Amino acid sequence: MIDKALRLLESGRVERLDGDRYNVIGNHGTYSVVARDGKVTCTCAGFQSRRRCSHSSAVTILRSRRRGKS
Numbered sequence: 001m002i003d004k005a006l007r008l009l010e011s012g013r014v015e016r017l018d019g020d021r022y023n024v025i026g027n028h029g030t031y032s033v034v035a036r037d038g039k040v041t042c043t044c045a046g047f048q049s050r051r052r053c054s055h056s057s058a059v060t061i062l063r064s065r066r067r068g069k070s
């Protein structure tokens, strides 16, 4: 899961729309990821059933990296 999330990040497939919203281009389509109140949600089927997925993980990693730099 984390490897896949890192691969999404490194291939530039996480796109920031505005403050808390991101588009993540996955292997099967583009998903909307929203980060709010410390929680990250994704529109993909995997997230609906497992409450986690590589897309939301990628955004979580991206946000923690940004915090670390500033």
Ligand SMILES: [Zn+2]
Binding pocket: 031, 042, 043, 044, 045, 046, 047, 053, 054, 055, 056
């Ligand atoms: Zn997802």
